[in-house]
Amino acid sequence: MLRSCAARLRTLGASRGGARGPGAARRSFASEEVVDKDCALPNPSWSKDLRLLFDQFMKKCEEGSWKRLPSYKRSSTQNFKDFRTHYVDPKLLKEEQMSEAQLFTRSFEDGLGFEYVMFCNDAEKRVVCFFQGGPRLQGVPGFTHGGAIASIIDATVGTCAFRAGGVVMTANLNINYKRPIPLCSVVVIDGQLDRVEGRKFFVSCSVRSVSEETLYSEATSLFIALDPNKKLT
Numbered sequence: 001m002l003r004s005c006a007a008r009l010r011t012l013g014a015s016r017g018g019a020r021g022p023g024a025a026r027r028s029f030a031s032e033e034v035v036d037k038d039c040a041l042p043n044p045s046w047s048k049d050l051r052l053l054f055d056q057f058m059k060k061c062e063e064g065s066w067k068r069l070p071s072y073k074r075s076s077t078q079n080f081k082d083f084r085t086h087y088v089d090p091k092l093l094k095e096e097q098m099s100e101a102q103l104f105t106r107s108f109e110d111g112l113g114f115e116y117v118m119f120c121n122d123a124e125k126r127v128v129c130f131f132q133g134g135p136r137l138q139g140v141p142g143f144t145h146g147g148a149i150a151s152i153i154d155a156t157v158g159t160c161a162f163r164a165g166g167v168v169m170t171a172n173l174n175i176n177y178k179r180p181i182p183l184c185s186v187v188v189i190d191g192q193l194d195r196v197e198g199r200k201f202f203v204s205c206s207v208r209s210v211s212e213e214t215l216y217s218e219a220t221s222l223f224i225a226l227d228p229n230k231k232l233t
């Protein structure tokens with residue numbers, strides 16, 4: 001699996017006209033189309049497994065019960081603009097740093113970090129994420145770092161809570177790591193909103209292999225919908 005992952009990355013580099021120096025990477029990053037690119041679509045680094053799952057669920061979207069969630073390096077939706085003005089103390093915001101800010105799970109070059117796509121089924125209160133962790137997410141040799149797994153779990157269960165409760169933040173995330181995830185393999189994260197108590201959204205998820213034979217991790221979480229009358233800091 002690792003060899004095919006490295007091979008895919010080599011072709012990716014070639015398809016981009018070879019290696020790029022940091023300047024080139026930053027130049028391409030700075031251009032608007034890169035920042036506004038929908039990252040939740042296939043790119044050359046996606047494995048066959050990830051493309052197959054994507055195609056399967058795109059068919060479900062045509063049937064109407066599921067919806068693919070676009071994903072960007074930076075979110076310019078009104079929700080997040082309100083978030084910043086409403087909840088963040090302007091003294092904490094250093095504009096020059098904020099101009100570089102982007103979603104952590106979208107801050108790696110194609111294929112090196114988090115390759116993923118999420119689909120939601122609001123009727124079932126579910127969000128499913130197909131995740132391929134790249135070579136920059138290594139923990140122990142050959143396996144995905146536990147913090148990277150926690151990040152993609154947080155994003156998946158967080159999106160589940162967000163769809164039900166709007167602007168939420170993670171208050172608690174408990175993960176049981178049952179089996180290590182081989183680096184560059186594809187896993188299925190199935191998030192389910194379990195219950196809502198006022199501003200508290202309880203979401204759980206499983207992380208399984210594509211064949212569903214291996215249960216890698218299980219998690220429970222609590223997200224809190226932000227109180228418009230409370231500052232965060």
Ligand SMILES: CCCCCCCCCCCCCC(=O)SCCNC(=O)CCNC(=O)[C@H](O)C(C)(C)COP(=O)(O)OP(=O)(O)OC[C@H]1O[C@@H](n2cnc3c(N)ncnc32)[C@H](O)[C@@H]1OP(=O)(O)O
Binds near residue numbers: 075077159171232
């Ligand atoms: C449109 C664009 C789409 C994009 C989609 C992207 C979606 C991404 C989604 C996001 C993905 C990434 C998300 C991230 O990565 S968010 C980043 C990580 N999280 C944080 O930094 C949050 C830090 N914590 C806080 O800011 C506050 O504690 C919050 C805001 C969470 C609550 O402070 P607030 O002052 O508002 O509320 P409260 O303290 O009155 O508590 C309220 C109730 O909750 C109960 N409680 C609180 N904490 C815990 C706990 N640990 N266990 C059990 N219970 C807890 C508490 O007892 C009370 O219960 P009750 O007395 O009412 O019964």
